Amino acid sequence: MKTALTIAGSDSGGGAGIQADLKSFAANGVYGMSVITAITAQNTVEVRSVQDIDLPIVKDQISAVLDDIQVDAVKIGMLSSEGTVEVVAKELIHYQPRNIVLDPVMISKGGHHLLREQAMEALILKMLPLATLITPNIPEAEVITNRSIKTKEDMKAACIEIHALGPAAVLLKGGHLEGEPEDLLYDGNDFYWIAGKRIHTKNTHGTGCTLSSAIAANLAKDMPLLEAVKEAKKYILIAIENSLELGNGHGPTHHFYDLYEKAGLYRSR
């Protein structure tokens, strides 16, 4: 069986972070493993508090997995602090796993900082060059490029600028712009618009985590990048369409194995 490792924060509410990643891995047919970087006390409404995990045990979690188990893809989410960015980057350089999908998580839907502002430079300088694919949303891409993104032309320019920072490819998610949520994939040569259909729901907690983990799972299964992204986009659409009315805030997406199978999208290679 193909495998994927998530390096991310824990969401006690189960909708985002490590919990979403492992559910997405399972639904997309790979064996999931986790390295926890931070624990958030979180629900559908808010992040109440955050405890970073001590750096030596972040390092040991990564080496414990990679010394023993074949890892076919790595998904990186919340990194929280500059020290964590540095430790994760160092371990990835040491182990050289293939297929690194970096979701540059910065701020929760409720406005809580999941990456300290002082850690931004380290993320850009140390982590971006290691990524096979980076998956920023519009606000994250605005922070990385330090320019505002309002149009499709702005999205193209941002992709070129982010690609120049080192990742092999960029998927700029358009969900935060008006209209249908179209994402833009840029591999350094060509642009591919990945069409979407807007689902009118407030239950979008964990969409970014779910999508990036589905892409990592697909890359682990040896799908080419464009196919991996397109298939993952179909998966996130189903997960949002079937999102759950749980809690009083942004409910989670649903990792619905049966429906996924019925739609002919489930593939375990």
Ligand SMILES: Nc1ncnc2c1ncn2[C@@H]1O[C@H](COP(=O)(O)OP(=O)(O)O)[C@@H](O)[C@H]1O
């Ligand atoms: N309401 C929605 N309906 C359909 N697709 C959506 C919706 N909101 C987001 N998406 C898609 O889900 C994926 C992740 O969403 P996005 O909100 O951009 O990420 P993040 O959670 O990082 O902010 C993207 O492919 C985006 O286009």
Ligand SMILES: Cc1ncc(COP(=O)(O)O)c(N)n1
């Ligand atoms: C631990 C953790 N990681 C990531 C997110 C971002 O979630 P979203 O996918 O909704 O932007 C989150 N809210 N909590």
